[in-house]
Amino acid sequence: xxxxxxxxxxxxxxxxxxxxxxxxxxxxxxxxxxxxxxxxxxxxxxxxxxxxxxxxxxxxxxxxxxxxxxxxxxxxxxxxxxxxxxxxxxxxxxxxxxxxxxxxxxxxxxxxxxx
Amino acid sequence: xxxxxxxxxxxxxxxxxxxxxxxxxxxxxxxxxxxxxxxxxxxxxxxxxxxxxxxxxxxxxxxxxxxxxxxxxxxxxxxxxxxxxxxxxxxxxxxxxxxxxxxxxxxxxxx
Numbered sequence: 001x002x003x004x005x006x007x008x009x010x011x012x013x014x015x016x017x018x019x020x021x022x023x024x025x026x027x028x029x030x031x032x033x034x035x036x037x038x039x040x041x042x043x044x045x046x047x048x049x050x051x052x053x054x055x056x057x058x059x060x061x062x063x064x065x066x067x068x069x070x071x072x073x074x075x076x077x078x079x080x081x082x083x084x085x086x087x088x089x090x091x092x093x094x095x096x097x098x099x100x101x102x103x104x105x106x107x108x109x110x111x112x113x114x115x
Numbered sequence: 116x117x118x119x120x121x122x123x124x125x126x127x128x129x130x131x132x133x134x135x136x137x138x139x140x141x142x143x144x145x146x147x148x149x150x151x152x153x154x155x156x157x158x159x160x161x162x163x164x165x166x167x168x169x170x171x172x173x174x175x176x177x178x179x180x181x182x183x184x185x186x187x188x189x190x191x192x193x194x195x196x197x198x199x200x201x202x203x204x205x206x207x208x209x210x211x212x213x214x215x216x217x218x219x220x221x222x223x224x225x226x
Contacts, residue, residue, distance in 0.1 A: 031212050041152075041201060043216040056213050090157065094212060101165060103148045104214065106158040 003027070006091050006107035013081055014115055021076045021110045023091030030096045031055075032074035033104065034066060037088040049074055081114045088112070117142050119206055119217040127223045131193050136220045138187040138204035147180050147187045148205045148214065158203065162189075194224045 004025045013019050025032065033056075034046040048056035049068040063079045074091060091107040118141040128134050138147070149161040162171045164180035164187060171178050175198065177190045187204055201221045205214040 103160045103163045108157045
């Protein structure tokens with residue numbers, strides 16, 4: 001199946017821990033993103049990579065570090081987790097608009113709960 | 116600061132009725148996107164509107180874009196229960212793939 005795959009789907013962890021979320025897309029897209037959706041459903045961009053190069057780096061605590069080993073993968077590592085980090089994190093991808101703008105394709109999301 | 120506002124935030128409607136969701140944005144953008152999110156699920160692309168005057172229809176949903184008014188509408192015709200979801204609009208004002216999402220409209224269609 002062609003898709004954007006995120007793992008894990010659910011993540012429950014204690015404050016202070018370090019965790020990673022992985023994302024892979026097999027759509028051949030050039031750009032990948034991380035978005036955070038809070039409890040009020042508000043979606044905010046965190047990072048974006050185009051062909052392994054960081055192109056968007058919003059005002060996010062430096063405890064959050066993205067890594068893109070190749071253009072099909074974008075992982076998110078979070079250090080020293082805090083209660084306020086609890087949210088749903090969505091990975092997404094898109095192709096270069098010069099090849100046609102079809103919008104983002106989203107992954108299924110990772111629900112992170114920090115206790 | 117760029118704002119993307121949707122109206123209404125919550126909508127409860129009877130099956131068979133028509134209604135329109137509005138998306139207003141505060142800066143220039145030639146492109147606008149509509150997404151649907153079911154509870155606990157991912158976001159599914161509904162429409163990609165790429166120019167002023169663009170109109171797209173899929174089933175009971177029709178979306179339009181007026182870039183001069185900075186307004187997009189999502190019109191629902193003869194609503195059915197399966198349309199119950201949260202609908203988001205998004206704009207990409209700088210053309211750099213950075214979408215700014217609206218506040219979302221939570222739609223509930225009552226049987």
